[in-house]
Amino acid sequence: MxxxxxxxxxxxxxxxxxxxxxxxxxxxxxxxxxxxxxxxxxxxxxxxxxxxxxxxxxxxxxxxxxxxxxxxxxxxxxxxxxxxxxxxxxxxxxAFTNYGQGHIASKEDATAQDLAYSVEQVPGSPTYKLSVAVPEGQPLETAPLTFLLTDDQGKTFIGTKDGLKDLPTDGLKLSTDEFDKGRVLSAPGYHILNLGEANKRKDLPSFAVPTKDGGGIKANGISQAFEGRPTMVWDKKSDTIKDTKTGTVYVAKDARWVPQNGQGSPLPVGWKEYVGFKNFTDLFGNQDLRSKFLAVFAWNIAFPLISVLTTFVLGMLLALLLNDPRVKGRAIYRSLLILPYAIPVFVSALVWASMFNQQFGLINNLTGLNVDWFGDPWAARTAILLTNLWLGFPYMFVVCTGALQSIPGDVLEAAKIDGAGPLRTLRSVIMPLLLVAVGPLLIASFAFNFNNFGLIYLLTGGGPFTGGNATAGSTDLLITMSYRIAIDGANPNYGLASAVAVIIFFIVGLLSFPGFMKTKALEEVN
CATH class of the missing domain: 1.20.58 (Methane Monooxygenase Hydroxylase; Chain G, domain 1)
Structure with missing residues (x-):
């Protein structure tokens, strides 16, 4: 070694x-x-x-x-x-699935829930003391339901859509009332719903806790529960569900159980399945969706382009002005000009939203105008661009200041000796050298504003909405439209929203690639 x-x-x-x-x-x-x-x-x-x-x-x-x-x-x-x-x-x-409201679980889980919803009490079946609860800290009207149950022997259970299991007694507070003895009054990690809160849960009457023998536990009011048997039977061999009470046969269609004869409503719970390019064909093939998508797309291209152009021009002009050594107090001016950049975006957006108020806003009061900034589509777009100009120019001012200070002084002196005036020097010397440094940042700024969800959501919420159109507003970007489809709409559709997100991904990539190629060519200036 x-x-x-x-x-x-x-x-x-x-x-x-x-x-x-x-x-x-x-x-x-x-x-x-x-x-x-x-x-x-x-x-x-x-x-x-x-x-x-x-x-x-x-x-x-x-x-x-x-x-x-x-x-x-x-x-x-x-x-x-x-x-x-x-x-x-x-x-x-x-993006290639139907994932959304009513289509979240697998086919087996969705069918189990549909069968559980059909549970009816059987004579002699077990009964329970019931407390309807939701996980603590979650929304009372949308959080998953939980049954806290006590049987006749005083044993406690917890029931969810996944089944029944034992509830530990540590930390439990049980009722000692003669008519309600043993019912859970409080449990660690859960909020017990009172009568008013429980009545707001539209899913409570149909909710059932599946049991091992194929039955289910359903609520009878908010303080009693019973174990029953489903009236519907799933025949896996023929892949049909039969309602033994009415004789109706249900078949699988469009990820739901629908009546075979076409009469009546489908069962409430559907399932998630692969739908191929349906979400994409809906975006471009459905006339209503296509018109909304194209209108949003046009504004989504214009907004980042105008924002980048205006913020860069204003930031560059201010940087050029304060780069002149003859200006006194440049450090103070620079500090003041970057203040908007130091304030959180959501604060600035909310302040500007109040300033654009038609009746009480500062802008209308100072100018004597009566512009409905958030009620007129073009006025709302103008308000967004002005707000984004205020938020974005300090960033461009900072990067342009740094880039200008990195330009060698002898280059500018040589241009002056050659007889170049201020405008000629700016166009032929300063701008090419400046773009080498800030070119990639302009592309990054475009990509950021292309998906500037926070500004749109806080300032206009995507509105105004015209013509009864609740899916896409006049100032919606693709990202806010996707959010509304996925979460904020009447019928959340994650699959369709994901399709929009995929399109956003490719659009940003395709628009950024030529820009990066251009900045690569600009490097030859050095």
Missing amino acids: SEETAAALRQGRSNPLSLIKWPLLAAAMGACFYVATKLADKGYTLAVVVTALVGLIILAVYGTRKAVPMKYLLPGLLLLLGLQVWPIVYTAAT
Whole structure:
């Protein structure tokens, strides 16, 4: 063994990090094992495989002396895959499904819920003391329902859409009233709904906790519950559901159970399934959706282009003005000009929203105008552009100031000796050198404003909405339209919203690529 090798080994043994390497690896393997077991309990087989693969990669990289560069790259790669690549892949996959309100669960789970909703009490079936609850801290009207149950022997249970399980007695407070004895009054982690809160839950009458024997536990008021049997039977062989009470047969169609004879309503719960390019064809094939999408798309292109142009021009002109050494107090002026950049966007947006108020706003009061800034489409767009100009020019001012100060003085002096005037120097010397530095930032600013959700949502909410159109407003961007489709609409549709997100991804990529190629050509100026 050479003397250098022996010295390296001695150094490795004396390195404190080598003493904690294996405990850290053991902790990482334990964490992977814990996550894998939780995922396995939920039935996520693919996620279990991925977790196991990550654990093996960590062990292979950090458990050996080889692959030294990978020891530094692996954390970043894992974060890149988990926080960037996976959300993109999942969003793209969702765009090819009907995932949305009424189509969330698998076919088996959705069918189980439909069968549970048909539960009716059977004579002699068990009864329970009931407390209707929701997880603490969640919205009372939309959070998942939970039944806190007490049987005739005083044993407590917790019932959800996934089934019935024992409820630990630690921290429970039970009623001692003669007519309500044993009913759960409070439980750690849950909010018990009172009568008024329970009456607001439209899903309470149809909610049922599935049991192992195919029955279900349903509420009888808000303080009693019973275990019954479903009136509907699922024949998996023929893939039909029969209502034994009415004789109606339901067949699977468009991810729902619908009456075979076409008479009546479908069962309430549908399931998630692959629909191919349907969401994309709806966007471009459905005349109503297509017209809304194209109108939003046109504004979505104009808004970032105008915003980048106006903020850059104003920021550059101010930077040129304050770059002149003859201006006194330049440091004070620069500090004042970047103040809008230091104020949080949501604060500025709300302040400007109050300033644009038609009746009480500062702008109409000072100018003597009576413009309905948020009621007229073009006035609302103008208000957004003015607000974004206020928010965006300090950033451009800062980057242009830095770029101007990096231009060598002898270059400007040479232009002056050659007889170039101020405008000629600006056009032929300063602007090319300036664009080399700020070109990529202009592209980044365009991409940011293309998805400037916060400004639109806080200032106009996407409105005004004209012609009874509640899906897309006059100032909506694709991102706010996608949000309204996915979450804020009457019928949330995550699949259609994901299709819009995929289109946004490709549009930004296609528009940014030529810009980056142009900035690459500008580098030759240096």
